Amino acid sequence: MSTPISLKDAERKVFQSTFADGLWDVFIGCSFPLQLTIGPFLSHSMGDFWSSAVFLPFWGAVYLVIWGIRKKVVRPRIGRVEFGAARKTRLKKFSLALLVVNVIAFILGIVAALGFGRLPTAGPPIVMGLTLLIGFSAAAYFLDFPRLYVYGLLGGLAPLVGEWLYQNMGASHHGFPIVFGTLAGVMILTGLVTFIRFLQNNPLPAGDM
Amino acid sequence: MSASQPTPDLHPLADIDQVIHASARLMVLTYLYVVESADYVFLTRMTGLTWGNLSTHMTRLEEAGYIEMLKEFRGKKPHTKIQLTEQGRAAFREYKKSMQQVLDDLPD
Numbered sequence: 001m002s003t004p005i006s007l008k009d010a011e012r013k014v015f016q017s018t019f020a021d022g023l024w025d026v027f028i029g030c031s032f033p034l035q036l037t038i039g040p041f042l043s044h045s046m047g048d049f050w051s052s053a054v055f056l057p058f059w060g061a062v063y064l065v066i067w068g069i070r071k072k073v074v075r076p077r078i079g080r081v082e083f084g085a086a087r088k089t090r091l092k093k094f095s096l097a098l099l100v101v102n103v104i105a106f107i108l109g110i111v112a113a114l115g116f117g118r119l120p121t122a123g124p125p126i127v128m129g130l131t132l133l134i135g136f137s138a139a140a141y142f143l144d145f146p147r148l149y150v151y152g153l154l155g156g157l158a159p160l161v162g163e164w165l166y167q168n169m170g171a172s173h174h175g176f177p178i179v180f181g182t183l184a185g186v187m188i189l190t191g192l193v194t195f196i197r198f199l200q201n202n203p204l205p206a207g208d209m
Numbered sequence: 210m211s212a213s214q215p216t217p218d219l220h221p222l223a224d225i226d227q228v229i230h231a232s233a234r235l236m237v238l239t240y241l242y243v244v245e246s247a248d249y250v251f252l253t254r255m256t257g258l259t260w261g262n263l264s265t266h267m268t269r270l271e272e273a274g275y276i277e278m279l280k281e282f283r284g285k286k287p288h289t290k291i292q293l294t295e296q297g298r299a300a301f302r303e304y305k306k307s308m309q310q311v312l313d314d315l316p317d
Binding site: 007010011013014017076077078079080081082083084085202205206 | 239240242243244245246247248249250251252253254255260288290
C-alpha cells in the first residue's frame with residue numbers, strides 16, 4: 001500500500017465531497033454580497049429597511065432552486081451519506097462560533113450606528129472586514145471548506161478597498177457596489193464553474209439504484 | 210509445531226480477519242466506519258467500484274454480520290441505507306489494531 005490508511009482523511013474526504021458541487025458558492029454569492037451590491041441603489045427609493053428586506057424572498061427563491069437542483073441533479077450522482085458523531089459535534093461548534101461572531105458584529109454595528117459621526121472613517125469598514133474575515137475563516141476551518149478562506153480574505157478586504165475607492169476615486173455608496181459586486185461575481189462564477197466540472201466528473205451512475 | 214500453524218510472533222497477522230482484509234471490502238468498511246450511513250451510489254463513487262462488484266462485496270459483508278441494509282422509502286422511491294453493525298465496527302477496530310501492531314513492529 002503506497003499511502004497509510006488515515007480514517008480522519010477518509011472522513012474529511014467524504015465531508016468535502018458534499019461541497020464539491022459548487023452550489024454553496026452560488027448561494028453565498030447570491031446572499032450578502034449581492035445585497036450589498038444592489039441594496040445601496042434601492043435604499044434611495046425604498047429606505048434602508050425595505051431595501052434589505054426585499055432580498056429575503058430572493059434568497060428564499062435561490063435556496064429553493066438550489067434545493068431542487070441538489071435533489072434532482074446532485075443527489076442521484078453522489079448519493080446520500082449521514083455523518084458520524086464527531087462531525088456533528090464539529091458542526092455544532094461551528095454554529096456556536098458563527099453565533100458568537102454574529103453577536104459581536106451586531107453589538108459593534110449598534111455601537112457604530114450610535115456613534116457614527118464620532119468614529120474614525122476607517123472604523124466601520126475595519127469592523128465589517130474583520131467580521132467577514134473571522135466568520136468565513138471559522139466556517140472554512142469547521143467545515144473543511146478551504147475556498148472559504150479565500151472568500152474571507154476577499155470579503156475582509158472589500159469594505160476597506162470600497163472605502164478607499166469612495167475617498168479617492170469618488171465611487172458611490174462607499175464603493176460597496178464595486179467591491180461586493182466583484183465578490184459576488186467571483187463566488188457565483190466559481191460556483192458555476194465548479195458545478196459544471198462536477199457534472200462532467202460525476203455522470204449519472206448506470207444500473208438500478 | 211506444524212507448518213500450517215503460525216509462529217507466535219506473527220500471530221496477529223495470521224489471525225487477521227479475511228472478510229475485511231480484501232482491498233475492496235476494506236475500502237467500503239473504511240468509509241462506513243467514518244460515517245453513520247451511506248447508500249450504494251455514494252459508496253460506488255467513493256470507492257470507484259462498479260455496481261456489480263460492490264454488490265458482491267456487500268453481500269459478503271452482510272453475511273458476516275458486519276453491515277446492515279435498511280430499506281426505506283424516500284417519497285415514493287425505495288432507498289437502501291447501509292451502515293456498520295456494532296459487530297462490524299468492533300471487527301474493524303480489531304482489524305486496525307492488529308494491522309497497526311504488526312506493521313509498527315516491522316523494521317524500517
